[in-house]
Amino acid sequence: MRVVHLSNTPVAGSPGNIVAALNRHTDIEARHVVFNTQAYGTRTFAVDIDWRTQRDEALAAIDAADVIHLHQHFAFEETFGADLPRRFGTRKLIRQYHSAPALWAKHDRELLTRIVTDPVPQLVIAQGPERYYPFARVVPNLVPLHDERYRPAPEADDGPPIVVYAPSGGASAWKKRWETKGAPQTLALLRRLERKGLCRLRAIVNTPHDECLRLKQHAALAVDECVTGNYHLSGLESLAQGKPVVGHLDARVQAQLRALTGAVELPWLDVRLEDAEPVLRSLLGDKRLRDEIGQASRRWMETYYDEATLVEHYRRAYFDLFEAPDSFGVARFQSHADHWRAVALHDHAWDARRRVGTPWWRQAADAIRSAVKGVPVLR
CATH class of the missing domain: 3.40.50.2000 (Glycogen Phosphorylase B;)
Known part of the structure; x- marks a missing residue:
């Protein structure tokens, strides 16, 4: 099976680690195409295929792929171009999140809902953002221990x-x-x-x-x-x-x-x-x-x-796209209380710490700015 990963930025090296582990430890042949390799300035990461300088190689990898693995939320119109999804044909798609959806949605509730309920099968790293993607399968962030x-x-x-x-x-x-x-x-x-x-x-x-x-x-x-x-x-x-x-x-x-x-x-x-x-x-x-x-x-x-063990989470996900597609999109929270324990409970604890750690004058300034913008103040 061939899998090509697409990302707007290097995503702090995470997709590169996954691709390298797949190639080292599984029967999956993986490539990674990055739209903006210089997104972090001098904070650079090793890159497999640079979209801007290796376009032909990137397109060849996409054409040869069985699965397209997207990282984070981005608009094709602003990155790889609106025509690229047409090139995917009937290939299987899967999207992985590394950040909370508010990073892109800000205070746009409609966009946030679209991100979270996207029908494309979802993965999310087993870190803080996981709780915001109830329909995503949880996977590890990999590191090459033996490098x-x-x-x-x-x-x-x-x-x-x-x-x-x-x-x-x-x-x-x-x-x-x-x-x-x-x-x-x-x-x-x-x-x-x-x-x-x-x-x-x-x-x-x-x-x-x-x-x-x-x-x-x-x-x-x-x-x-x-x-x-x-x-x-x-x-x-x-x-x-x-x-x-x-x-x-x-x-x-x-x-x-x-x-x-x-x-x-x-x-x-x-x-x-x-x-x-x-x-x-x-x-x-x-x-x-x-x-x-x-x-x-x-x-x-x-x-x-x-990584030799944990990379199996990714291999299994790819095969499930073909063999068990219904295993994706299943809600991981079974009740309102489950969701509250996962998200709001910890937000309340953080907000209490925030109030202690933020000077009174800063809290007042933030409240004024939020009121002007029409954004509700945390209480």
């Missing part, structure tokens, strides 16, 4: 321990619900620890992915994100590299990880941003502790998160 850049390496010993943190942007912890790693607040905490001589901070921004991995390999510990209750591909990378990884996973994310992997214990050091300082101080002051936790991180990834 030498993902293997453990000794931490640098020429100064205070290095802490790595890779914010995807500058959004505040309390300004956005999901598309944030809380960069301003997290960096303020880590810089305070650095000023006290407890660590050296390596905030990785606008850096090619290959260089990012090599920088992280020699860190003492990594901060994923301690704000939303989610984890990220960067956290999985650091776990694979045998690092202690500090991050906050809410109960829904933890449940999805356990269901996906079969693990009971999870390797993240689960701590909210507002509680993180004493945990970081303890880790920074105890190399033996860091070593033991880092070794456990790598063991967990080898035991529960080996």
